[in-house]
Amino acid sequence: MSQTALITGANSGLGYALAQALAQAGWRLGLVARDPKRGQAALEQIRAATGNDALELFIADLVSQQQVHSLAEAVLGRFDELHLLINNAGTAFRKRHLSPERIECALTVNHLAPFLLILLVLDRLKASAPAQVIQVGTRIDTALDLEDWNWERRPYRMLAAYGQSKLGMLHCTFELARRLEGTGVRVNCVFPGVFRSNLGKTDGGQGFFWQAVDRLIGWALPRPEQAARGVLRLVFDPSLQGLNGAYLWNGRPIPAPLQARDPEMNRRVWELSLALAGLSEISYLQVASVAT
Template identity: 40%
Template sequence: MADNLGRMDGKRCLVTGATSGIGAVTAEELARLGAEVILVGRDPKKCEEMLERLRRQTGNTAIHSMVADLSSQAEVRRLAEDVRVRFDRLDVLINNAGALFMDRRESVDGIEMTFALNHLAYFLLTHLLLDCLKAAAPSRIVVVASDAHRGASINFDDLQAQTRFKGLRTYSQSKLANVLFARELARRLEGTRVSVNALHPGVVNSSFFSSGEGPAWWVMRRLAGLIAISSEQGAKTSVYLATSPEVEGVSGTYFVKQRQVKPAPAAQNDEVARRLWRVSEEMTGLVSSE
């Protein structure tokens, strides 16, 4: 990991998608830096195994696990309620869980799965935990997006790809939604001392590419083996944004390799960001704050 990280003693961090890939590495590094870490995953067995492994390898016993399928809004709400009951504050929220689907499927809420998991889960969980984050201010929200957002657009006329579904295009749209969400949330959180930033972790050779079947997945796994970076490398920017004194007070920006860069022009469109926010509120049943 980079040398410009800050110690996290006394800080409490929640990491979604923490049982594999960059989420697992992020959780481990935060634990090594002294943070109290809440692991979130959808598989109870994997959560328990990760909990025990991190306690053993880091010597940090302040590690907890919570189980939730974040594609379900009821599960997101239950998770947030459990966090609020057990913990009075949250210093860092890392929205990391996500997936790529090459076939169209719907969540239990009847929402296209990519949009449900990759965007609406971030949107809803963050909103439900804002009071905990404000209680710990200065606090941080980290949004794991992707450079896959470049070249994408938000198709409000077919947001759930009901007319025409293509896995990679739908994934790219969800990653653009992540960057737009971070931008608009930062605007709304001005003056609260809660910062929010998005990042591109790199093309990571992790379990992200191992779940699918068929020719397209075979090609992606082959490419990942040739060009992808390790999960340890991919987690660097997440850990940096969660811990580094260098980004204290920095908000509404996009990072690649621990450096601030400009996202695609589509990710800087405030009108689209506000429209996406309103649509996301409607889809999650949240009351508008403006």
């Protein structure tokens, strides 16, 4: 029986390359996209290229927690098993924007949406074990300001907000890995390297900036397909099958930002993330139970 994977941001760039590689390997796939037309076009292109008919499209705008809940419900309704969740979708904004829940949008899309999605499908991953979650991170050495995570007091800076949102993901990767010991579900964070990406080209109105960057150095950057191979080493490389709670680049451990190495900070970020996602430790356990 083929294994089942769910990939966010699967209609272009790295997500598309990941989906195509897994489809070629015979996996059953759920592709998560924000735009129905682009998502359907990506699904049809992957199907034509690989001959894999076991592809399903899920539409969700990850800036909305309500849509993340609906996405999880749809996934659990269609997939009896889930062996792999790749949280790939990411974005950056030139200006501060707020989600429907009044949370800064880079934080919402890059951290809280994958955090919430994991918790909502976690029991299905456990029931399908061995299973794993792969978080697509970045390599920006920064620290979280937990007193102003929502950028209410500080001047908003796009790259700083992006870096902090991805650091939030890394904190919770480490905390979740500890909590999942012995369950058969692994969670790791992978830096895919610098490659030609759609990051920021359509979100937040900063298209001219990213187009200029692309014109200057884009030709020299690796293609998403090359970055995808590094991410998927966690799936296909036997030497990496036992890893849990690792931060990797092309199959090799890399140093996490100093703040993320502190288990107490991991716990604090976890608890703050639960609150921002509208959950508590008690309600999270109830969600995990209901999700099955």
